[in-house]
Amino acid sequence: MRPYHQIPIIECGEPLVEIPLELFAVESPHPYEKLGAPYGEHSPYFLRKSLISNLKEAQNHLQRIHPNWHIQIFDAYRPVAVQQFMVDYSFAQALQERGLIEAQLSSSKRQEIWEAVYEIWAVPSKEEKTPPPHSTGAAVDVTLVDDNRQVVDMGSPIDEMSERSLPDYFANNSELEAQQYHAHRQLLHDVMLKAGFQRNPREWWHFSLGDQMCCWLNNQLIPGSSLTARYGRVV
Numbered sequence: 001m002r003p004y005h006q007i008p009i010i011e012c013g014e015p016l017v018e019i020p021l022e023l024f025a026v027e028s029p030h031p032y033e034k035l036g037a038p039y040g041e042h043s044p045y046f047l048r049k050s051l052i053s054n055l056k057e058a059q060n061h062l063q064r065i066h067p068n069w070h071i072q073i074f075d076a077y078r079p080v081a082v083q084q085f086m087v088d089y090s091f092a093q094a095l096q097e098r099g100l101i102e103a104q105l106s107s108s109k110r111q112e113i114w115e116a117v118y119e120i121w122a123v124p125s126k127e128e129k130t131p132p133p134h135s136t137g138a139a140v141d142v143t144l145v146d147d148n149r150q151v152v153d154m155g156s157p158i159d160e161m162s163e164r165s166l167p168d169y170f171a172n173n174s175e176l177e178a179q180q181y182h183a184h185r186q187l188l189h190d191v192m193l194k195a196g197f198q199r200n201p202r203e204w205w206h207f208s209l210g211d212q213m214c215c216w217l218n219n220q221l222i223p224g225s226s227l228t229a230r231y232g233r234v235v
Ligand SMILES: C[C@@H](N)C(=O)N[C@H](C)C(=O)O
Pocket: 120, 121, 122, 123, 132, 133, 134, 141, 159, 200, 203, 206
């Protein structure tokens, strides 16, 4: 359980709808589809209906500062089966990167690697009260692209299992490049926040609105506030 799982969910029943991809930039091919992740009837480029307006609003804020920049969609709706697939895939990747073989792992090493995986991935829970954020259709992983549709450098790739994924990782680094990475992350954060999203405190790219994590973060910011989530898992 994460602290945000304490937030009650009162499902509002809003439909999942396709993101109008022609308005945004898109990571293509989709990073998890290309790995063979088991998507069902919806593609990853779906979100709850009202979040589409919020995403457009975020891009409008961005384009007031950089008229030809776009928000790039990396991932949005993610069925629990895909969450499970990606958690297993990331565990296997982590073993490979460390030159380890699963059958030879000590239990403490195994636990250490699972902890690293769950630093950035939500548990693929099928419980109604603890849905993975993306399975609600109210979370989106995004970055920015510039005038030339080049991905803006945020200092680390999306989904990296390292401290560099922390939003403020470069905040206190005085090197010029680090300051630029931080400024880009801040810009993404600012435009998304202005449009109503909240950012995952552990990941510079993950934003949500109306799910448990977003409400929990808003409740932390506003004393006395007890928002409840309006989006639960989409079945
Ligand atoms: C790992 C990243 N793509 C992500 O979405 N993380 C959050 C916490 C999640 O799994 O919901």
